[in-house]
Amino acid sequence: MTTTNTRVLLHSRPEGEPTPENFEIDEGAVPEPREGQVLLRTRYLSLDPYMRGRMSTAKSYADPVELGQVMVGGTVSEVVESRDPALAVGDVVVAHAGWQEYAVARPEHVRRLDPEAAPISTALGVLGMPGFTAYAGLTLIGRPQPGETVVVAAASGPVGATVxxxxxxxxxxxVGIAGGPEKVAHVEELGFDAAIDHRAPDFADQLAxxxxxxxxxxxxNVGGHVWDAVLRRLNTYARVPVCGLVAHYNQTELPPGPDRMSMLMQQVLIRSLTVRGFIQTEFVAEHEARFLEEASAWVRDGRLQYREDVVDGLANAPEAFIGMLRGQNFGKLVVRVS
Incomplete structure (x- = not known):
């Protein structure tokens, strides 16, 4: 086994859109597991929009990554050395090893996978955090009833497509909203009742x-002009699970124009809207097992389809991440590390 651990560190904090200079490729020593730990080799790394927030010191639901530290991220990893009987060499697990080739972890902090049940990369997508985010937000907050209309932004992405x-x-x-004809076509292929391009000049009319x-x-998932158009269409008692606001992640100041907060609150009041932000971790303990059982069955019988955008090589993670924030990925973005 190699003695070198390739890592991607946070070199500087971005002002606005991240740049390659905000990251540093580092070659360190492979860590040694202690008693009760295992050594993991990363096979796939998940790239997700929430990571942009972790690069910033702005107040959020999680602490920022410190400068000089490994970027955070979910991984599918293989056990290559074990000092705990709960896991054996060769076991494949979901971990939170971050942007690096090797990491140590305790068995209670990972989840073992069955590589025969589904492609292991799906544990970072449709059968992982993005899939569970979609499931929890939709079923526990959105609570759609038969015949109701559900609209989702970023509908070709791993969360939106699952929703x-x-x-x-x-x-x-x-009804799915996506960016560009190719992504709209994919949303239609997934069986949505309608798919709309938010870049179209008549987007609001198409949504209506x-x-x-x-x-x-x-x-x-998005915010911005998509939310502006959707707000006008919300019914009385509509539910709005707020999962992300990717249109705003790189902003360094408030958008121009008048303060519309009072107008928004008026609509919340007169239409009895439920607007509920959430982080999927708050639902894991009670609902993840049910999600894995139901979603795995849906994937097996073809009712829940998925698409992956696979990038090879850890060194290419920063560029892929920057492109994802620009909407350049198509499907769940993962890096094949080893």
Whole structure:
């Protein structure tokens, strides 16, 4: 086994959009596991929008990555050395090893995978954190009823695509919003009732045509002009799970224009809207096992489809991450490390 551990460190904090200079490729020593630990080799690394927030010192739901430290991230890893009987060499696990080739962990902090049940990379996507985010936000906050209309932004991405397909499984109408003709076509292939390009000049008119009875559930991943158009279409008692606001992650100041907060709060009041931000970890203990059971069955029988965007090589992670924030990825973005 090599004695060198390739790592991607946070070199500096971005001002606005991240740049390659914010990252540093480092060659360190492979860590040695202590008693009760295992040594993991990363096979796949997940790249996700939340990581942009962890690069900043702005107040958030999680502590920022310190300068000079390994970037955080979920991984699918293989046990290459074990000093705990709970895991054996060759076991494949979901871990939180970050942007590095090797890491140590305790068995209670990882989840063992069955490589025969599904491709192991799905544990970072449709059967992992993004899939569970979609499931928890939609079923526990959105609570769509048969015949209701569910709209989801970033519908070709790993969260949005899963939201729309689960909405269909639950008997609701699914309307997906995506960026560009190719992504819109993919959303249609997934079986959504309608797919709309948010870059179209008549986007708001297309949204109105696709939601003639209004919107009962809007799964928010984006913000920006998409939210502006959706707000006008929300029905009384509509539910809005707020999962992400990727359109705003790189902003360094408030957007121009008048303060519209009072208008938003008025709409929340007069339409009895439920707007609920959430982080998927708050639901894990009680609901993850049920998600894995149901979603695994849906994947096996073809009702829940997924798409992956695979980048080879840890050194290419910074460029891939920057592109993801620009909307350049197509499907769940993962880095094949080893």
């Amino acid at each position: 729309g397909q689960i909405a269909k499984i639950l008997g609701a109408r699914a 045509a696709a939601t003639p009875d209004g919107i009962d559930v809007y799964f928010e």
